[in-house]
Amino acid sequence: MNKKETVSAVEGLLRSQSTLTLCTADADGRPHAAPLFYWAGDDLQLFWFSSPASIHSRNIAFEPRAAVAVYVPTEDWKEICGVQMRGVVSKVTDRALRREVSRAYRDRFRLGNVFRVAIAKSALYRFCPEWIRYLDNTKHFGFKVEITIPPAVEQK
Secondary structure, eight states: OOOOHHHHHHHHHHOOOEEEEEEOOOOOEEEEEEEOOOOOGGOOOOOEEEEEEEEEHHHHHHOOEEEEEEEEEOOGGGGGEEEEEEEEEEEOOHHHHHHHHHHHHHHTTTOOTTTHHHHHSEEEEEEEEEEEEEEEETTTTTTTTEEEEEOOOOOO
């Protein structure tokens, strides 16, 4: 797979799934993993809403570098397909982007207006990958491709 094909496969995987595992570390280097619903935006960016008081959000405030894993659930090792990524998490402050993501997130998860208040009280976070490993055992056991993405310019 070339880089373009890999990015396309990763985009397809990210758009087909709903839950990521976010891995952060606290000030003492202790790891923390949290499953979160996410919405896949452009350029392999992932967005989620979370309380700024949650452990992972507090960790991000201290250290914005994080890791993410997304995979297709399976019970057959021959069907393992997923992505591991390292990158940077930031809090989204742009109101227009927040409205856009909020609408897409509610539509994606069929939340309607039920979670409007919860989302309004939550911070919106964006993950921008810098390194990606795509795994796909359906091609053959141990199939993987790694790509590096240049760091994004400062975002709001």
